[in-house]
Amino acid sequence: MKYCDLHCDTLTAQRDQVTAEKLGAGDCLLQCFAVFLSPECPTPLADALALCGAFDGMCAKEGLHPVRRAADVRADRVNAMLTLEGGEAIEGDLNKLNTLYARGVRMCALTWNFPNALGYPSRPAPYKGDALPQRARESARGLTPFGREAVAQMRRLGMIVDVSHGSDRLVHDVAEVLQGAPFVASHSNSAAVHDCARNLRDEEIRLIADCGGVVGLNFCANFLTAGRSAEDMRRAIMAHAAAIMAAGGEDVLALGSDFDGIPPNPFLPDCTFLPALLEAFCDLFGFRIAEKIARKNFLRVLRDVCG
Numbered sequence: 001m002k003y004c005d006l007h008c009d010t011l012t013a014q015r016d017q018v019t020a021e022k023l024g025a026g027d028c029l030l031q032c033f034a035v036f037l038s039p040e041c042p043t044p045l046a047d048a049l050a051l052c053g054a055f056d057g058m059c060a061k062e063g064l065h066p067v068r069r070a071a072d073v074r075a076d077r078v079n080a081m082l083t084l085e086g087g088e089a090i091e092g093d094l095n096k097l098n099t100l101y102a103r104g105v106r107m108c109a110l111t112w113n114f115p116n117a118l119g120y121p122s123r124p125a126p127y128k129g130d131a132l133p134q135r136a137r138e139s140a141r142g143l144t145p146f147g148r149e150a151v152a153q154m155r156r157l158g159m160i161v162d163v164s165h166g167s168d169r170l171v172h173d174v175a176e177v178l179q180g181a182p183f184v185a186s187h188s189n190s191a192a193v194h195d196c197a198r199n200l201r202d203e204e205i206r207l208i209a210d211c212g213g214v215v216g217l218n219f220c221a222n223f224l225t226a227g228r229s230a231e232d233m234r235r236a237i238m239a240h241a242a243a244i245m246a247a248g249g250e251d252v253l254a255l256g257s258d259f260d261g262i263p264p265n266p267f268l269p270d271c272t273f274l275p276a277l278l279e280a281f282c283d284l285f286g287f288r289i290a291e292k293i294a295r296k297n298f299l300r301v302l303r304d305v306c307g
Helices: 020-025 044-062 092-100 143-157 168-178 203-209 230-248 271-285 286-305
Strands: 004-005 027-036 079-085 106-111 159-161 215-217 253-254
Touching: 004 044, 004 159, 004 271, 004 286, 020 027, 020 271, 027 044, 027 106, 027 271, 027 286, 044 079, 092 106, 092 143, 143 159, 143 168, 143 253, 168 203, 168 286, 215 230, 230 253, 230 271, 253 286, 271 286
Parallel strands: 004 027, 027 079, 079 106, 106 159, 215 253
Antiparallel strands: none
């Protein structure tokens, strides 16, 4: 079963969880590749554009098919799409957002683990490379005034707004600005299953679902469960999938592995294990819903937002 994966960090943090050969072996239809920058980066736009160039080179060398809209997706190829993780590259300037869009970026995660010019992350305390996820959530602070302008501009451009890593308030603010247009949480899980700052409460999942957006299931062990065995991971992933759909319906769930940005998950070490996951979804939810999770839900968002 072909699948779409909404997030990997292969451009900047390679752990060999995603390669062109492995994507082909796993029957990937579309892999999103994130442009990620350290918040301390002194030249964020220039560095982001350099990573866009690295993406182009990777596609040419490895035979991946770059896409900018749903109509570009080819069933006979492994397709690839550029995304941005963290709004630092925009440098507080909508013209620079336009530049990134022109360069091929079609989805933007507004924050990472630090506040920026767009808004506030889910963590209320500064990120210090914590080994374990924080439970406390940022609930009061969301989009900044410039963040609201940027989200509105993303809607005009046809760029998918991504609220992964964002605060509870940020999710509500994005929904308010977009006024019913779809947005996503590209790599997030359910706080009802595992309570940590990076996971979404049911209320935020419903907001995403109500506008036709999706939540991409994250494979990071810290966000799934306290257990560490392959069986712990399998059970937790199934529980998060069921909880996200219980909160938002069968049209809300997608895949957002976070591969190459996370340590290997013992149940899903790399993208060649996606067929086993999708088979497990078929067993638990049935083939029709498994296809929605695998690709149909996100392809709908891509079509509705990007054309």
